[in-house]
């Protein structure tokens with residue numbers, strides 16, 4: 241463990257930010273590519289409609305929070321998928337629960353964001 245820490249665990253803020261940026265890259269690219277291929281066009285569409293409608297600053301803040309929550313939930317989902325792959329490749333009911341709950345969290349965030357987004361844009 242001591243050797244592992246020396247080799248891989250960053251000790252500087254620069255190193256820690258490097259890990260975070262790598263996490264965004266891996267979370268979107270390697271693990272979440274299929275999901276982000278749906279999220280990103282939908283988000284671009286929402287932003288385009290918001291521009292077209294000329295929403296207020298307060299409404300922009302709400303839309304940006306919704307988008308951020310969905311992206312963060314998706315990356316937590318990717319993180320749990322990565323951890324599950326490391327734990328076992330065999331069927332495990334707890335892994336199944338963990339993965340299903342993570343997917344459920346993304347689904348919940350998307351439902352909430354879609355509801356708030358529709359209310360902000362059209363009501």
Ligand SMILES: Nc1ncnc2c1ncn2[C@@H]1O[C@H](COP(=O)(O)OP(=O)(O)OP(=O)(O)O)[C@@H](O)[C@H]1O
Nearest residue numbers: 271275321328329330331332333335336339340343
């Ligand atoms: N080791 C396992 N043990 C039990 N069930 C598993 C296991 N691995 C995957 N599953 C089941 O398969 C589902 C999908 O798995 P996983 O999330 O890895 O695939 P995915 O297609 O990459 O998902 P996503 O679309 O969320 O990115 C899980 O929600 C879970 O129900």
